[in-house]
Amino acid sequence: MDSPSLFVFSSPLLRYLAFDSTSFIFAMEPAGKRRFSPVWEHFELISPQKVKCLVCSKVLSYNNNTSTMLRHYRVLHGNEETNQVEPGSAEKVDLAELLVDMVIEDSQPFSLVDGSGFKKLMKALAPSYVLPTRQTLKAMVEKRYKETKDKTKAIVAKASACSLTSDMWTSINTDAYLAVTCHFIDETTSLQSVVLGVQHFPEAHTAANMAFMKTSLMSEWGISDKVTCLVTDGAANMGACARELHMRHTICVAHTLNLLVKKALDQCPELFHIRANCRKIVGYFKSSTTAKERLTQMQVQMGLPVLKLLQEVETRWNSTYLMLQRIYTLREPVGAALAGLRTDLTPLSAEQYRIIADCLKVLEPFNYATIELSEEKKVSGSKVIPLLSMLHHSLEEEEIRQLQTPESTSMVEFLQRQLREKLNQLQSMSIMFLATLLDPRFKKVGFFSPSKAAEAEKRLTMECAAIMSRTASSTSSSLSSPSSSSSEPSQSVGGSKLWHHFDASVHQARTTNVTANATVEVQKYLGAPNIPRVESPLQYWESQKYTLPTLYKLAVSYLCTPASSVPCERVFSKAGEILCKKRNRLSPKTLEKILFLNKNE
Structure with a gap:
């Protein structure tokens, strides 16, 4: 047989190297694309219609354009430079993000991209845009979930105090879910609400099991020592769960009125x-x-x-x-x-x-x-x-x-x-009467019983004094010299017995001063006129942040408590829209991610 003949084509896409009577040998090089698309630095052409990702070795289909490769790399490997690699690519990136928004906000299934009507619409609106597959769309949603969760965690981490609401829900598949929402006042003195999780709950609905899951969520979000109150319905297991967690617990007032x-x-x-x-x-x-x-x-x-x-x-x-x-x-x-x-x-x-x-x-x-x-x-x-x-x-x-x-x-x-x-x-629950007293719309006028209002005032003064005392102690300890923190500080200045009476007098005077200062701050607040009922109490406290600094800290802690567990019920209303008959095979993990994005973005 004669030796193979060599032919070379001038096409920028194909360079035909050699053939014999039984086979073709291809070595395809996207020479023209290489000059314009950096995405080729991360992919290898392995056949006329297949490319392989050099990062994860995934094989993708290739049809003389880089849209699929670009989308794969951006979603899974997150290279920012590939967001601007081709003419018109910025428009494609925006369309991809808008498509994710549509799935999250409108409770649309991932199979939306397979619908013939939707394909016709997109072809008419953006002919050059290549729709992602449902698997790619799901990966895009999961990436958005990770990004949003990291951002939300950073916001929650800055909160000094927060309250939780919790409730249970059963889906159309008779699967149980436990939802937990978090409510706090941020650095700008604005009320914020965040869904911490809507987790599948196949275990028995005992207080111990619910407490374990809530403890895990609080630990994950870094709020274990910041929760001031847990709001739930009147179910016995919910109350027992709060006792298991050693938390203040209030029953949803909407449920109370309902009963x-x-x-x-x-x-x-x-x-x-x-x-x-x-x-x-x-x-x-x-x-x-x-x-x-x-x-x-x-x-x-x-x-x-x-x-x-x-x-x-x-x-x-x-x-x-x-x-x-x-x-x-x-x-x-x-x-x-x-x-x-x-x-x-x-x-x-x-x-x-x-x-x-x-x-x-x-x-x-x-x-x-x-x-x-x-x-x-x-x-x-x-x-x-x-x-x-x-x-x-x-x-x-x-x-x-x-x-x-x-x-x-x-x-x-x-x-x-x-x-x-x-x-x-x-009126006997501290979380309730302190919240009412710290609301500048109500103060003592909001109480049904004048005697309960007087008790609330005393408790508020005690809480204010406790914060002032802790602040003074931390300040004095930070200003003290290293020698003063030694194991026998008093002996270095003349012996503990000699100065015992003097030290006790100084401590008593300091305590008296703190109580007096707390009383002054509380009376200054209560003596001012109530703001109109239609005005925002948080705007008032933002304006008094430096005038009433200790009461401001208490207001941030107590005014974040919601009156009801309705926030959880609204989460479950949205869950019912998402997990419907057409989407009854949606996994619990995916449902949680979509609900998280729907409520937190």
């Missing part, structure tokens, strides 16, 4: 019967298209805005309030619609509507209180005592006293008893 009002509604037989009838009526209009259309026609004919009936939800008392409020508002069109329909349902009587109207007057302030105490981005823990006090006062107003129906009168008496009991409990 209180539900008991008030259930203890009246006639009202229980009315609610049952309302649920049947609402269910009928929601399940029958004919009835729904009939109700709409009646509202239009009567010149009323078209509204839908609302159904009661067992776990939320204010859904009962909203159901009764809506059915009372639509009493005339509902009655007219039922009269023209073939149904066994009996419309509510005039007397029953009168009972509903009276109950709505009683419960309206409780609805407003539940909404206000569920705020996450505002100081709320300090509102608990004043708000419950205002609820108690609302039940003593003339309008409520004039209610005539026995059902409403019985409800008012029950709620008054329960509120007095809860207020006595809360």
